């Protein structure tokens with residue numbers, strides 16, 4: 001069967017794209033291997049009507065809503081390759097060896113994050129150390145926080161940003177690029193502490209941070225905070241299909257998710273790396289779905 005659209009990735013971007021296309025009576029398969037970026041968290045915040053929702057609960061509600069629409073199939077499979085076959089036909093291959101053909105593709109595969117090389121930091125990530133103050137600042141308000149950063153620019157930015165949620169803040173440069181005197185003085189004038197030395201380890205238990213230990217033996221008590229991470233794509237589909245990238249390394253796409261390759265669309269973190277939010281990803285999925293529907297509508301008239 002020739003699908004109207006193959007959606008790769010079943011996070012909020014792919015799910016909302018599926019909803020809009022299903023309601024538009026388009027035949028689609030939503031491929032998802034269920035490894036979302038926020039799997040490490042207990043709760044997601046900032047999505048109106050869903051503030052504090054558990055990531056698994058969000059998905060369960062979405063799947064239940066999609067089940068109403070007969071032209072949507074959800075395939076719990078990893079896509080391994082996408083190849084363009086002719087002007088507007090794609091062949092999608094999955095890990096189980098199945099192949100599907102589709103007239104359009106939406107890439108909604110999200111991001112993979114790389115945490116700094118600090119012993120056991122992964123135990124705290126998503127529990128008491130997070131990446132985004134908009135997502136997890138409120139729950140940590142007025143607590144003694146740390147921001148572990150990788151560049152001087154991030155140090156200053158995170159200092160200004162996290163200060164909005166807690167004035168008891170320590171910035172850890174972890175042996176990286178030093179802050180210039182002017183910006184360090186600005187942070188210190190607000191009572192923000194700045195530590196340049198490398199971190200040896202984190203202290204705490206059950207994911208709850210209690211302190212940061214530096215290589216020089218110094219130690220500070222902190223109950224949570226933020227860490228800057230490095231990002232990479234979850235799949236190599238952008239390269240496989242020849243899609244151009246944007247300045248943040250995401251797949252470049254216009255307001256309707258159209259990439260530089262005809263009939264290939266992108267949505268969510270795969271495209272919009274900054275700001276990365278559930279609601280922004282869902283909105284991107286909705287817009288890409290409308291882009292897909294508009295293309296098919298014009299092609300068929």
Ligand SMILES: Cc1cc2nc3c(=O)[nH]c(=O)nc-3n(C[C@H](O)[C@H](O)[C@H](O)COP(=O)(O)OP(=O)(O)OC[C@H]3O[C@@H](n4cnc5c(N)ncnc54)[C@H](O)[C@@H]3O)c2cc1C
Nearest residue numbers: 009011012013033035037038045079110135268269277278
């Ligand atoms: C620790 C943490 C906390 C966060 N907290 C919040 C919060 O409180 N509020 C908020 O708004 N945002 C939060 N975010 C950000 C939010 O999780 C992302 O912005 C959002 O999940 C992006 O949605 P997406 O659909 O683009 O990608 P994802 O949610 O990452 O979904 C992508 C999906 O595609 C699947 N996939 C990837 N490759 C393939 C493939 N080849 N084949 C099949 N399936 C594939 C993955 O398994 C995954 O299920 C948080 C992120 C992190 C890391």
